Amino acid sequence: MPSVKPTRSDRRAADRRRTATTSSSRPKLTSHVRLRFDAAREQHVLLGPESVMVLNPTGADILSLCDGRHTVAEIVATLQDRYDGVVDDEVRRFLDRLATKRCLEMSDG
Amino acid sequence: MDSPFGLLAELTYRCPLSCAYCSNPVNLGDYHDELTTAQWQRVLIEAQELGVLQLHLSGGEPLLRRDLVDLVTSARYLGLYTNLITSAVGLSRRRAEQLRAAGLDHVQISIQADEATLSDGIAGTPSYAGKIEAARLVKELGWPLTLNVVLHRRNMDRVAAVLDLAEELAADHLELANTQYYGWAWRNRDALLPSRAQLDRAEAVVRAARKRLKGRMDIVYVLPDYYSQYPKPCMGGWGKRQLTVTPNGDVLPCPAAHALPLPRASVHEDSLARIWARSPLFQSFRGTDWMPEPCRSCERREIDFGGCRCQAFQLTGDASRTDPVCHLSPDHGIVAERVRAANEENRLGDGVLVPRPHRGRPGRR
Numbered sequence A: 001m002p003s004v005k006p007t008r009s010d011r012r013a014a015d016r017r018r019t020a021t022t023s024s025s026r027p028k029l030t031s032h033v034r035l036r037f038d039a040a041r042e043q044h045v046l047l048g049p050e051s052v053m054v055l056n057p058t059g060a061d062i063l064s065l066c067d068g069r070h071t072v073a074e075i076v077a078t079l080q081d082r083y084d085g086v087v088d089d090e091v092r093r094f095l096d097r098l099a100t101k102r103c104l105e106m107s108d109g
Numbered sequence B: 001m002d003s004p005f006g007l008l009a010e011l012t013y014r015c016p017l018s019c020a021y022c023s024n025p026v027n028l029g030d031y032h033d034e035l036t037t038a039q040w041q042r043v044l045i046e047a048q049e050l051g052v053l054q055l056h057l058s059g060g061e062p063l064l065r066r067d068l069v070d071l072v073t074s075a076r077y078l079g080l081y082t083n084l085i086t087s088a089v090g091l092s093r094r095r096a097e098q099l100r101a102a103g104l105d106h107v108q109i110s111i112q113a114d115e116a117t118l119s120d121g122i123a124g125t126p127s128y129a130g131k132i133e134a135a136r137l138v139k140e141l142g143w144p145l146t147l148n149v150v151l152h153r154r155n156m157d158r159v160a161a162v163l164d165l166a167e168e169l170a171a172d173h174l175e176l177a178n179t180q181y182y183g184w185a186w187r188n189r190d191a192l193l194p195s196r197a198q199l200d201r202a203e204a205v206v207r208a209a210r211k212r213l214k215g216r217m218d219i220v221y222v223l224p225d226y227y228s229q230y231p232k233p234c235m236g237g238w239g240k241r242q243l244t245v246t247p248n249g250d251v252l253p254c255p256a257a258h259a260l261p262l263p264r265a266s267v268h269e270d271s272l273a274r275i276w277a278r279s280p281l282f283q284s285f286r287g288t289d290w291m292p293e294p295c296r297s298c299e300r301r302e303i304d305f306g307g308c309r310c311q312a313f314q315l316t317g318d319a320s321r322t323d324p325v326c327h328l329s330p331d332h333g334i335v336a337e338r339v340r341a342a343n344e345e346n347r348l349g350d351g352v353l354v355p356r357p358h359r360g361r362p363g364r365r
């Protein structure tokens, strides 16, 4: 009978992942979500195991920048260039919500 | 009319386990004549054309279908997000690697408790050790891990240990799903329904864990609707976001809807698009026009859609009544009585659980 006790190293790996969203964190879509354009609905969608999130153009732009290279501050700045009335706090809350749902991972600046 | 986002493909109701909480229909024998690979592939194409983006492969035990890898390949070719919902019995390394190569996006493994004796007792077969091994394999191969535990009177007090186990396994998502009383669970309801004290303790544990694990593990706690004031917004609305195809090709708005006294709709007889748009089964409870009072004039009617049609039918014999779990329902006494019985001080033991049969007769494929 194989051992059924899980190893501790898994937990340490989880501990290393950052959770708080700061200006210098670099969000990245996790491996199990897929961002794609849905031709039928003519909108971008974020697909995950339990959810389908239909995105407005701003949301789609934000997520297409979540590649682990851009910082939150850079993403906000890019969005502010493209659209009027983009609020820093709103972008952050959007990212935070997705991080809680494990759709995004944050790495350090 | 909206087009559906998700298809729940119940590939087979055969299963090596025999959970007494299983929501599968009790008349398992009616589903031996399973769709062929080619028929499922046609269903997937029609679903994609109808707007479906997400495919849940479930059952019974989907791994018992030898064509599972082929179906995943087809679904991925169509661009669908693919989610395997499994007991993990049969998820060998070879099978897992094949599924990974075929592009399966996500795996959800159900366990019955946090340790072998209780888990195997509820599952009716030694399976816990294999499930834990499979859960580690899922992570090793680079998938995220979702664990699902159905909660009831027998395991509710183990929630803290379940959370520890999920953390040890580095699960990305944990779904703690209070039993919904359909199929075999309906038959076993009185033995499964927890007490209020059990629920209160479990909820406090979950709340604390959510805070502690924020950003590391996403914890979904499905409320027990018998103890809620309002019903659940079943399936996000009838015929609105999801559809189900059963092993024999019946098309349903939700997996429990086979029990309703409405004409069957089947992929053998019609296209998914026509069934979705026109069948009485899908049309009967769409929107809010069908609603009786108190739902008709209630401000929550677009929030919970009057609750679950299947539960209304089961409890009152009339599928168009307000879900009796709602405290505003004229039939709420039916639910209140079961809850009262579950909280009786001098309840004798925890009742007898009737396991669902291990497998129906072996299917054709």
Ligand SMILES: C[S@@+](CC[C@H](N)C(=O)[O-])C[C@H]1O[C@@H](n2cnc3c(N)ncnc32)[C@H](O)[C@@H]1O
Residues within 6 Å of the ligand: B015, B021, B022, B023, B024, B058, B059, B060, B061, B062, B085, B086, B087, B088, B109, B110, B148, B149, B150, B177, B178, B179, B180, B181, B182, B185
């Ligand atoms: C019917 S099972 C089929 C897949 C597989 N045999 C399994 O159990 O994981 C689909 C999902 O529903 C859950 N489930 C089964 N019966 C349930 C019930 N009465 N209430 C809530 N969830 C239930 C299972 O834990 C599983 O996650």
Ligand code: SF4
Residues within 6 Å of the ligand: B015, B016, B017, B018, B019, B021, B022, B023, B024, B059, B060, B061, B087, B356
């Ligand atoms: S008996 Fe258990 S493992 Fe089998 S289908 Fe039902 S819930 Fe899933």
Ligand code: SF4
Residues within 6 Å of the ligand: B230, B231, B294, B295, B296, B298, B299, B300, B301, B302, B304, B305, B306, B307, B322, B323, B326, B327, B328, B329
């Ligand atoms: S009366 Fe109907 S719509 Fe209002 S809360 Fe109850 S079930 Fe929902």
